[in-house]
């Protein structure tokens with residue numbers, strides 16, 4: 001990742017610009033009919049989701065260009081939907097996004113590296129993620145990061161099934 005970019009923890013003052021970043025990043029998924037929450041979530045939802053775990057933002061001269069959140073444990077809503085979210089010491093990767101004009105430069109990879117290191121240090125022994133099963137490029141990206149498919153769930157109000165994927169954190173990062 002470009003070393004001139006600043007990676008720092010989310011601050012509540014970021015909630016509005018972070019919402020704009022999420023809308024821009026997830027628009028392509030929305031255009032495909034995949035109504036991810038981040039396609040059109042409001043600022044309060046962004047704030048709540050960021051504060052539900054450890055959230056990082058990537059900044060370029062004051063402009064937010066990337067974000068990721070890792071929760072430990074996963075949300076109670078997710079735990080109610082999948083046994084794989086109820087496994088003890090399991091973290092969850094959420095709200096990953098990179099601005100469309102900043103892609104393929106390692107920003108998401110850097111956030112993933114930070115997120116899994118934080119999870120490990122916080123006591124997690126594994127980490128999960130859920131994403132739209134029809135978004136094959138995302139399922140492939142998480143598989144390349146070591147995640148394995150464990151479950152398929154359907155969030156209320158969503159137009160798609162979600163793939164639940166899990167990766168161990170023991171032994172290697």
Ligand SMILES: CC(C)(COP(=O)(O)OP(=O)(O)OC[C@H]1O[C@@H](n2cnc3c(N)ncnc32)[C@H](O)[C@@H]1OP(=O)(O)O)[C@@H](O)C(=O)NCCC(=O)NCCS
Nearest residue numbers: 025026096097098103104105106107108109110131137141
């Ligand atoms: C998915 C997303 C976060 C990736 O961000 P990024 O900064 O471009 O990713 P990186 O440059 O760090 O690349 C990560 C890896 O994915 C690969 N990759 C990234 N985009 C890819 C694409 N469109 N097709 C194929 N491979 C891709 C890269 O080659 C890289 O592989 P490596 O780790 O082996 O080098 C970004 O495309 C995005 O914000 N998408 C919209 C929102 C979204 O889908 N969020 C996740 C929802 S679950």
